[in-house]
Amino acid sequence: MNLTKQALIDTITQELGASGTPISKTQVDAVLMRYSVVAARTIKAGGELPLPGIGKLKTIQRVARTGRNPATGAPIDIPAKTTVKLTVSKVLEETINEI
Structure with missing residues (x-):
């Protein structure tokens, strides 16, 4: 849904x-x-943001790396960047993984 x-x-x-x-x-x-x-x-x-009952949003630094163009297979340089990561709360993770 x-x-x-x-x-x-x-x-x-x-x-x-x-x-x-x-x-x-x-x-x-x-x-x-x-x-x-x-x-x-x-x-x-650069702070962290709580999402009550869901988890926490925070920034992470991704290092520069070499990747591949999926169409041609040619190597490409992927620059370093700052991105956002969601750390899921333990309660939500347990709820999702209940059997």
Whole structure:
């Protein structure tokens, strides 16, 4: 099951309403948009960002390396870069791997 942004907003609104915390879809959308702004600012500054119940986002440095063009097999240089990594929480990992 994949969720679109709108489906995520609808689901959060329904879940909160069912638990006794009514909130509008506009408010949920505003919180998600503001969270993305805070996330970008925090990660850009080299910090870590918690995703409660999911894990943690943090930056990692990838070293420069030589790769291969899959179409031609020719070697190509891949430059070093900073990227974002998700470290999954233990609870989520255990939930996913339950038998």
